Amino acid sequence: MPMTSGRVAEILSALWTESSDGSALSAGLVQDCSQALPVSGVGLALMTERGPAGTVAATDGAALELEDLQFTLGEGPCVDASETGRPVLEPDLAATGPRRWPAFAGGALAAGVAAVFALPLRVGAIRVGVLDLYRATPGALTPEHLREALAFADAATLLLLYLQTRAPADEFSPGALALPADRAEVHQATGVVSVQAGVSLAEALVLVRARAYAEQRPVGDVARDVLAGRADFTDRPNR
């Protein structure tokens, strides 16, 4: 993910102005996403390392139904997106859906879903969830709309990573979520720290970011320290 592009920072700032409470943040994100794009509704589903973990937020009944159907049936665009890590863009569910997802398509069409766009929320091997956008009428997203949807997906990724850490709300701000552009080092350091601290990559990324935030330094600097052996996470400062 391109982390904090300008638009992602804007989306997060807007959310923070509305609320700093975890569940309200997720609800706010799907609302804002649904309003910013020509879609009928948006759902946010959580994935953990053990598999799907349920719906975090949905704008309306059809969006909720869309998520529930997929978890019940074990098939659908969101399931494909989380398994493969690829976006699944289905502009005309009636035309292609029944062949691709025989069980899901009927239920989704009956719920009023005519087009689905499922965006995996991931940072390389770290997979935190899927953002599902649906439309009551068929039609593809334009490149501009796709760009906007991807910005919301990036914001959702950062938000879910944050929520998984259960950090106190007052320690958190959109700025604390930022990741720098030169992030190959950050991802390499995430790998190193996951081994040093014996934690998952998702937790390791959070640890690196938390240290940067605590020390008021750019994440890239902390990452370079990790790679050069100047910073060590073998002792876990946050535990």
Add this chain to the structure above:
Amino acid sequence: MAREQRLAEVFVELADTLVEEFDVVDFLQTLTERAVELVDADSAGLMLDDQRGRLQVVAYTDEPTRLLELLELQNDEGPCLDCFSTGERLANIDVATSWERWPRFAQAASDAGFAVVHAVPMRLRRQVIGALNLFTRSQAPLTGEHLAVVQGLADVATIGLLHERAVRDQVVLAEQLQTALHSRILVEQAKGVLSARAGLDVSAAFQLMRNYARRTGKSLTTVADAIVANTLDGDELRRVAGRP
């Protein structure tokens, strides 16, 4: 002709990676390395549109080149960015005469010891999806024939990214570009994991991963996945791929 022979071999090699289990990072990495070899350049880098209004560096032959490309992105200036935004090829750009046009890029490129830069667009019909960049230390310009080879490689890169299905529309492009960017991140994460487990620096870790992938015919992403999942360790990598 030795070069023509080699050129044919490279295209066959790249075509092979397209029919086997396709790995986008490995493919683009190989492509940058072969580009350097075929036209006697010193290094190469490849950037892709991230579909969020920015470019991302996805393949590079060495660290100084990656840093130079990142610098272009950070400063929002340089031949690769101009090539991407105009869709036009920039060939044989003399760094010494680029100070006015791209002051910070010219400084960084000359600090890194590069004298000449080339940038060719990766084009899908009218859309530009990325750029392949080459750098040379000597003043020797690329011939028209060399440039045709480089453009051919950039076209192959575009085809490679989109080959898995017929190009319907934006859908496939979006899926492929997003997958390419995340595969790159996965490989970076695996480099870090392997370097910590096996006591190597990250470039040695990457070399070991690539050698192992080559020897076993597995894709680089598959190898990276296995390292991250801890089902493949440094000992096994070394046993199969040799000590880096």
